[in-house]
Amino acid sequence: MDRCLAGGIPCESITEIVAESGSGKTQLCLQLALLAQLPPSLGGLSASSIYLHSEFPFPTRRLHQLAAQFHAHHLQDLIATGRDQRYDPMDGILVQSIHTADQLLDIMPQTESFLQNSQTQFPVRLIVIDSIAALFRSDFDNTSIDLMKRSSLFFKISGKLKSLASRFRLAVVVTNQVVDYVGDGMNGLKIGNLEELYSSGRRVCPALGLAWSNCVNSRLFLSREEDEKANNCSVERSEEDGGFGSRTTRRWLHLVFAPHLAPSSCEFVIRREGISGVDR
Numbered sequence: 001m002d003r004c005l006a007g008g009i010p011c012e013s014i015t016e017i018v019a020e021s022g023s024g025k026t027q028l029c030l031q032l033a034l035l036a037q038l039p040p041s042l043g044g045l046s047a048s049s050i051y052l053h054s055e056f057p058f059p060t061r062r063l064h065q066l067a068a069q070f071h072a073h074h075l076q077d078l079i080a081t082g083r084d085q086r087y088d089p090m091d092g093i094l095v096q097s098i099h100t101a102d103q104l105l106d107i108m109p110q111t112e113s114f115l116q117n118s119q120t121q122f123p124v125r126l127i128v129i130d131s132i133a134a135l136f137r138s139d140f141d142n143t144s145i146d147l148m149k150r151s152s153l154f155f156k157i158s159g160k161l162k163s164l165a166s167r168f169r170l171a172v173v174v175t176n177q178v179v180d181y182v183g184d185g186m187n188g189l190k191i192g193n194l195e196e197l198y199s200s201g202r203r204v205c206p207a208l209g210l211a212w213s214n215c216v217n218s219r220l221f222l223s224r225e226e227d228e229k230a231n232n233c234s235v236e237r238s239e240e241d242g243g244f245g246s247r248t249t250r251r252w253l254h255l256v257f258a259p260h261l262a263p264s265s266c267e268f269v270i271r272r273e274g275i276s277g278v279d280r
């Protein structure tokens, strides 16, 4: 996955992870919040993270599970680079719930002053918003006034995030849902010559439309397909069947656009210890 992204998620920009439900957006974000704590020599930022969640409930159990794995694997590396013996990776992730787009805007000044004034060896260098789409799920009708209000909020939010990203050299990661593609209507609008997106056998497109697409710097699309018969060790057993059934899930990460990279794809799996790429 690092190869596909030429090293990972870029700082000083907004990266969107878009996918249907159950594709691994949250898994990837939780893992990024842990990996950011690694020193740069191991691909991290020696940093803490702010995790703003608008999908409920927050997956506390899963984060603890990933943090325990992370701790077991990296404790010695982390102590060698200045962390305390009693270091707990959970301390490096500040979790806050948000319910509306206005609330997200309201907490920006607080976030800015926190970033400015925090005197720590491990400053925040990653902000995750999981998910941006959930903030716009209600509160807006399909009227032209509401659509304009929505777009204006998109640009305010992304403008503020971009300014924080460049001022504090942050990586900003936001998740977005998909909606089914319906014919040649508005949601089928193409940006440049982007490829069509498919997941679970359906053609989909990112929620929030064209206006939001212009607010992010890079877009990653996660797709999944259920495979009834596959019997391949690189294919992940479905969690729902306890890992012993015949149904399997294959997952791909697609780099849809980024200012610094050409589109590319790679396959990945989600296991107890987290997400990892599949080398074929």
Ligand SMILES: Nc1ncnc2c1ncn2[C@@H]1O[C@H](COP(=O)(O)OP(=O)(O)OP(=O)(O)O)[C@@H](O)[C@H]1O
Pocket (backbone or CB within 6 Å): 019, 020, 021, 022, 023, 024, 025, 026, 027, 028, 055, 062, 065, 238, 239, 240, 270, 271, 272, 273
């Ligand atoms: N402990 C685990 N071991 C293996 N796989 C897991 C584990 N926990 C979750 N998963 C897998 O991760 C998937 C859920 O991923 P995740 O919650 O990141 O999806 P999402 O794209 O964020 O969905 P949503 O939009 O509904 O929040 C599940 O379908 C399951 O297959």
